[in-house]
Amino acid sequence: MTSTDWHADGRAAGALLKAGRAEEAAQLYQRIAQADPRQPVAHNNLAVALKAAGRTKEAVESYRRALKLNAGYGMARKNLARALRQLGRHEEAISHLAVLSRDNPSNREVQSATIGNLIEMNFTKPSPTAREALLNLFQCRDIDLQRLAGPATRLALANRRFAGLIAVSSDAYPDGAPGRPLTPREIADPLLIALLTWTIVPSPEIEAWITLARRQLLALAGAGEPIISDPALLWAIAAQCQASEHAQTVTPDEQASAAALSATLTGDNPAGLAIAGMYLPLGGLPAAHELWQRLSVEPDDGSPMRAFLKRAVADPIAESRVASALQTLTAVEDSTSVAVQDQYETNPYPKWLSIDWDRQPRSLVDRLAHQFPALRTQCLDLAAPRILIAGCGTGRHAITTAARHKDCTVLAVDISRASLAFAMRQAEVYGQENITFIQADILKLATLEDRFDLIECSGVLHHMADPVAGWRVLRGLVKPGGLMRIGLYSARARRLWESLRAPVPGGADRERVNDFLRQRRASLLADPPTGPEAVVLQIADFYSLSGCRDLLFHAQEVQFTLPEIAAALADLDLEFVGFETLPERENGAFRQRFAKPGSERDLSIWDAYERDNPDTFIAMYQFWCQAKP
Numbered sequence: 001m002t003s004t005d006w007h008a009d010g011r012a013a014g015a016l017l018k019a020g021r022a023e024e025a026a027q028l029y030q031r032i033a034q035a036d037p038r039q040p041v042a043h044n045n046l047a048v049a050l051k052a053a054g055r056t057k058e059a060v061e062s063y064r065r066a067l068k069l070n071a072g073y074g075m076a077r078k079n080l081a082r083a084l085r086q087l088g089r090h091e092e093a094i095s096h097l098a099v100l101s102r103d104n105p106s107n108r109e110v111q112s113a114t115i116g117n118l119i120e121m122n123f124t125k126p127s128p129t130a131r132e133a134l135l136n137l138f139q140c141r142d143i144d145l146q147r148l149a150g151p152a153t154r155l156a157l158a159n160r161r162f163a164g165l166i167a168v169s170s171d172a173y174p175d176g177a178p179g180r181p182l183t184p185r186e187i188a189d190p191l192l193i194a195l196l197t198w199t200i201v202p203s204p205e206i207e208a209w210i211t212l213a214r215r216q217l218l219a220l221a222g223a224g225e226p227i228i229s230d231p232a233l234l235w236a237i238a239a240q241c242q243a244s245e246h247a248q249t250v251t252p253d254e255q256a257s258a259a260a261l262s263a264t265l266t267g268d269n270p271a272g273l274a275i276a277g278m279y280l281p282l283g284g285l286p287a288a289h290e291l292w293q294r295l296s297v298e299p300d301d302g303s304p305m306r307a308f309l310k311r312a313v314a315d316p317i318a319e320s321r322v323a324s325a326l327q328t329l330t331a332v333e334d335s336t337s338v339a340v341q342d343q344y345e346t347n348p349y350p351k352w353l354s355i356d357w358d359r360q361p362r363s364l365v366d367r368l369a370h371q372f373p374a375l376r377t378q379c380l381d382l383a384a385p386r387i388l389i390a391g392c393g394t395g396r397h398a399i400t401t402a403a404r405h406k407d408c409t410v411l412a413v414d415i416s417r418a419s420l421a422f423a424m425r426q427a428e429v430y431g432q433e434n435i436t437f438i439q440a441d442i443l444k445l446a447t448l449e450d451r452f453d454l455i456e457c458s459g460v461l462h463h464m465a466d467p468v469a470g471w472r473v474l475r476g477l478v479k480p481g482g483l484m485r486i487g488l489y490s491a492r493a494r495r496l497w498e499s500l501r502a503p504v505p506g507g508a509d510r511e512r513v514n515d516f517l518r519q520r521r522a523s524l525l526a527d528p529p530t531g532p533e534a535v536v537l538q539i540a541d542f543y544s545l546s547g548c549r550d551l552l553f554h555a556q557e558v559q560f561t562l563p564e565i566a567a568a569l570a571d572l573d574l575e576f577v578g579f580e581t582l583p584e585r586e587n588g589a590f591r592q593r594f595a596k597p598g599s600e601r602d603l604s605i606w607d608a609y610e611r612d613n614p615d616t617f618i619a620m621y622q623f624w625c626q627a628k629p
Contacts, residue, residue, distance in 0.1 A: 012591050013049065022052035033062075037548040040069040044076040050085055059083050074100060082114060090117040091129045096589055098133060105136075106359070111143060115464035116584075118151035123158040130155055131191055134329045139302075145354040149199035151539060153206065156192045166205045173208035174249055181229075182213035183237070187229030187470065196236035197304040198353055200243050202540040204525050211248045217563060222257050225518045226498075227271040235270075235304035238277035243353060244309060244513070246279060247544040254279065258312040267291040270305065284310045289313055315425060323421035324426070326437065330444035332415050336465040337441050339555040344393070344416035346510050346544035349382070351422070352396045357430055361406040364454065370579050372624065379481035379629055383407060385453040390442050390474055391415075391460030395423025395435075401436045402427075413440040413448065442470050451479045457485030459620060462558045468568050475572045484574065490617040491559035492610055497552065498534040500524070504553050535618070562607040565621065569603075573628050576603055580622035589613070 025599035026049035033042040035121035047062035063080035066073055075095050095112045100107065114133050121130060134152050138145060157163055165182050172178045195201060214237060220227055227234070238540055241248060251365050258279035267290030273282065282288040294311040295306050305321050332341050366384035368375050384407040392398040392412035402410040412435055414420050426435050443458070455474050461467040467488070477482060502520070504513055522543070528537060541547030569576055578600055582590075590600070610616050 010045070010358065013045070016207050017049055017052060022049050022054075022593055025049040026053050038069060040066040040073050040076065041603055043069070044073065044079065047079060047083070051079075051086075052237065056083050056086055058090070060087070068404045071149070073104070076252075078110070078113075081117075083118070085113070085117050088120075090121045091127060093117050094129050094133050094485060097172075098129075098136075101136070106142075108358070111137065114565060115147050116144075119149065121151055121154070123151075126158050129156060134191055134589060135194065138191075138198060141354065142354045142357040142359060143354065145198045146200065146352070146540060149195065149202055150289055152191060152195040152199070153201055153203045156189070156195055156207065157194075157203075158188065159187075162189070162192065164402060167270070168210050169209040169212050170205055171604060172212055174211065176212075178212055178216070182209060183229040183233060184209070185228065185230045185233075188233040190314065193232050193236040196240040199308050200242060200353075200540050202538060202543055204528065206536055207248060207525065207543065210240060210278075213237065214241065214248070214275065215254060217275045218254060218257050218261065218279070221261055221272050221275045225318060225476050227275070229271075231271065231274070232304055234274040235277075235308050238274045239304050239308045239311075241278045242308060242353070244543055245347075245351065245611050246281075247518060247521060247545045247548065249518060249525070249541060250279065262287075267294065274305070274308070277308060277312065282309075283316045292572070309386055318425045318428070319421040322424040323417060326417060326420055326424065326439060326459050329413065329440035331437045332441045334441065334443055335359050336463075336467070336556050337415055337443060340463050341415040343504075343549065343555045344414075345418045346513055347549050348394050348416060348419040348422050349540075349546040350394055350396060350552045351544065351546055352394060352426075355396050355400050355430075357400065358403045361404055361408075364405045364408065367405070371581070376481060376626065376629075380453050380479065380483070382453065384409070386450065387411070388452045388455045388474075389413070390445070390455060390457040392420070392437070393459075394419045395426050395437070397456065397458055398423060398435055398437075399427055399430055402432050403430070408434060410435040411452075412437050413442070413445070415439065415441050416500050444477055446473050450477065452477055452482060453479055454483045454485065456485040458485065458622060461486070462489045462560070462620075463554065464558070465556065467558050467560075470573070471568065475574065480627060480628045482627045483577070484579065484627070485622070486625065487620045487622045488565065489557065489559045489620050490610070491561050492614040493616070493620075494559050494619075495617040496615070497536045500529070500533050500536060501552050501554075501557075504549065504555070520553070521548055535615075562603045562610065562621070565623075566603040569625055573626060574625040576601055577624040579606075580624065582616070586613075586616055 009028050009032050013025045016025035016028065026046060027538060029042065029046035029049050033046045035040055035067050036408055043062045043066035047059040047066065050062060051059035060080065060083050063076050063083060066078065068075040077100055081093040081096040094114055097110050100110045104110065114137065118133060120132060130151065134155065137143065137148055157166060165187065168178045169182060180272060203627060217227065228311065258276055261272060262276040262280055265276060265285065266286040270291060273287055273291060276282060283584060287308060292309040295309060299305060332338055363383065364385050365377055368377060385405060386410050386411045387401060389398040389410060389412040392414045395412065398412035400408055402408060412423065416437055420437050420439055427435055455478050457474055461470050464470045506604060508516065536542050536551065539551065541551040583597050593609065594605050
């Protein structure tokens with residue numbers, strides 16, 4: 001085959017592949033590869049066609065041939081990792097992604113693929129490959145480390161030593177006395193320490209271990225006995241209790257002992273401080289300030305002790321400072337808004353520890369063109385978009401959006417000053433200067449003169465007495481042809497735990513509210529549900545006080561069906577564009593069942609799909625819509 005023939009066949013094969021005729025494309029690429037077997041590109045192209053034709057195992061072999069010819073062929077290695085993941089060969093996939101990561105440690109695509117593989121893995125034994133990948137990812141401060149909680153928990157529980165302590169704890173929980181120490185030095189594994197420090201651990205077994213371990217440690221400290229546990233592990237447990245807002249069950253005797261211990265502490269007793277921090281916020285404790293002052297002038301070593309003390313001492317001071325400069329745009333007077341505001345002043349949500357933060361933002365038009373190729377964008381200023389985040393809470397969404405889109409400016413509003421102070425402090429941490437935070441009630445934003453290219457309102461409207469009324473106010477603020485990204489609860493998905501929901505006692509102060517949440521959590525953990533509602537024990541929100549209140553004990557919650565959303569869109573003169581990125585398995589299953597072009601933009605078809613797959617939108621419906629010009 002001549003060079004001319006090679007290129008002609010290559011163009012023809014590419015056209016066939018683009019037209020969906022993968023088998024015919026594979027035949028042509030096979031011919032090219034046989035004619036020039038030393039050409040790695042030919043084997044990669046053949047593999048792409050084979051995979052598109054459903055012949056993934058054969059594709060893997062072709063990718064391997066391409067890499068044998070050129071080990072530095074990054075595209076072939078990335079494609080091979082995708083194919084291996086599709087076959088469920090996750091460890092192999094991660095090993096190839098690790099090669100790519102060594103060449104470019106901050107490659108977001110490689111990081112995302114690695115996390116995707118880890119999330120899908122179940123561990124019956126230790127995995128050095130997964131462990132190394134997780135430890136590397138835990139060193140990153142620009143990804144949402146909470147996504148690592150599931151795989152890191154499963155891998156930690158696959159450790160035989162730790163699993164033994166977990167079994168002992170589970171047998172004794174909640175009131176028993178384990179017959180052995182629960183925090184020996186030999187379980188101070190860096191992966192366990194990172195998991196406890198940087199995520200909220202969604203595991204009833206690990207919570208039982210923490211609950212009984214800190215009880216043992218408190219008894220030792222109260223008796224003046226030596227604490228022989230690894231210091232990093234002590235601080236990591238304290239950091240987990242802090243991140244969960246001390247959600248673990250506690251007895252009156254423990255509360256009294258923890259208070260007595262904290263009254264005796266100095267900065268020279270870090271072990272005692274860590275144990276007290278497993279029970280109490282230490283922000284007002286002079287000993288904690290003393291120790292933080294010493295640490296704060298030293299380089300950040302990423303230790304659990306430093307993370308804990310920064311969160312306990314420095315962060316509240318910073319939040320108090322920024323809160324004094326917070327502007328108020330509207331009053332909060334609607335009775336439901338006032339109730340929701342009170343909830344989030346008491347329990348700001350979510351108290352996040354990390355986010356996906358883009359160091360290299362892309363233009364909004366590039367992102368939308370990739371995600372929704374048929375979208376009308378001619379009437380929008382997507383080069384420098386003006387974005388409103390309506391109900392920004394603690395800022396996670398606003399900071400992510402502001403970092404993601406090149407040359408954007410963001411106005412972020414919320415009704416809770418405590419939430420906004422957390423958000424403003426975190427924006428400072430990330431150096432995100434293109435956000436303005438303001439206190440306001442969405443229901444009163446109609447007086448705002450600004451008009452926006454994009455309005456994002458996720459997880460907010462369904463906490464109003466009339467969500468469509470709030471949506472209507474926002475609709476009036478979007479430019480002609482402008483975009484909205486909306487998040488609403490699914491009635492089908494949340495039906496799973498409807499029986500567990502209850503109101504928080506009216507008129508309760510912060511401590512009484514938190515005690516109520518602890519008691520309700522404790523009863524669910526001591527006597528776990530066995531029906532469909534048991535799914536709540538797999539949700540990270542259950543493992544913190546603010547998260548659990550938002551999940552099960554919210555002041556106001558309205559749920560939607562897809563036909564109801566379709567009716568609201570029609571009423572508001574909005575066109576459904578598509579769902580925010582769903583897991584590939586969901587998209588693949590939907591496309592396989594509904595292959596007709598345009599099905600993904602038909603909510604009646606999605607309603608039929610959700611009817612058969614009711615947990616598809618278990619978090620919420622996250623979707624894009626567009627104002628008609």
